[in-house]
Amino acid sequence: MISLMSDIRIATRNLRRNTKRTLVAVLTVSGGVVAFLLAGGFIDWILLNMREGTIHSQLGHIQIVRPSYFEKGIADPYRFLLPSNSPEQTAVTATPGLRTLSSRLAFSGLLSLNDGTVPFIGEGIDPELERPISSRINIMSGQDLKDKKERAVLLGEGLAKSIGATAGDTVVLLATAANSSASAVEVTVAGIFSTYSKEFDDNALRLPLDIARKLMRVDGATSWVVLLDDTDKTKPAVSFLSTSLPSEQFEVVPWNKLADFYNKTAVLFSKQVEVVKLIIGLIVILTISNTQTMSVLERTTEIGTSLAIGLRNSVIMQIFLLEGVLIGLAGGVLGVGLGYLLATLISAVGIPMPPPPGMAHGYTGEILISMPLALDAIVLALTTTLLASLMPAWRASRMNIVDALRCNQ
Incomplete structure (x- = not known):
């Protein structure tokens, strides 16, 4: 535990050495989180509104029949x-x-x-x-x-x-x-x-x-x-x-067994959210991977010196992975805060929507950010930044000590 806390402090100091690059990385992650929250929150609101509309206009929660x-x-x-x-x-x-x-x-x-x-x-x-x-x-x-x-x-x-x-x-x-x-x-x-x-x-x-x-x-x-x-x-x-x-x-039938249109719509929208999540994840991975690779190249001599004085390869790899996780955590928390603020503002104004298929009237949409969605966004941020840091961290930990020390000579 003491070693991990020490590595976290080192990773934090490394990120602070180049604040502009770190800020760009954090904003990239937070931008992806905001996009995911707004898209997912809009879909969640539609599904919740459709669910309650189905229950409170036709089906009720349960129907008891022969x-x-x-x-x-x-x-x-x-x-x-x-x-x-x-x-x-x-x-x-x-x-x-x-x-x-x-x-x-x-x-x-x-x-x-x-x-x-x-x-x-x-x-x-x-x-x-x-x-x-x-x-x-x-x-x-x-x-x-x-x-x-x-x-x-x-x-x-x-x-x-x-x-x-x-x-x-x-x-x-x-x-x-x-x-x-x-x-x-x-x-x-x-x-x-x-x-x-x-x-x-x-x-x-x-x-x-x-x-x-x-x-x-x-x-x-x-x-x-x-x-x-x-x-x-x-x-x-x-x-x-x-x-x-x-x-x-008597047969006891819950509403979800009778709401065929809602069930199919929920499956369709869930697939769309997963596609959006995948696209955002790929963008974040490519951006953070590039940032981490640049950091490794700039610190080649430093990495070589650390290896020369006896620092283990696994520790070098762990430090770079921790830098990626810290970027993901900071970007995730910032993105959730910004996403919640934007969702509140957009919902206050409303999103005018035309009548969808099967409906005669349009409606004013909102964005619903629930706790599970916010946690999912933070997990997305941490997962993508960790994946993006794997290759740069592995390359840093496998450097040849002599070549690394000669890098800037």
């Missing part, structure tokens, strides 16, 4: 109905971290206004219980649903445009009820909504639960939607519910 509902229930959802006010539903309310539990009834049919008729995919919801789950749904015009008995409907933005409906219009919902008979209900358009998913907005409407049950002539729900107070509690909650509910009657 087994095989998502595979076979779309065509005939009424074979997979969950009971109302059952002991199992009461057991779900004991889930640790539960914020709200809402029942949903999925159905489909035709929406009619004047002479126009279009197909729709509907959800019967309890507006009061659903409100925390649907906090990311934007009401573009009109107002949200108030209670589960209100004879009103919320239309997706694209669905409303396709039939020319506006808030306040009276529309007719036509469907085939659970007993295979035709059923219809007349409701008022309370409002027009939009979510992050244009496909959902083009086809979806929301109806108070009691009205949906009356339309479909059923009692119960096709799913129970659980919202937790923290997304990180999803896995423990799934484990709790899986042990609390009989598996032959």
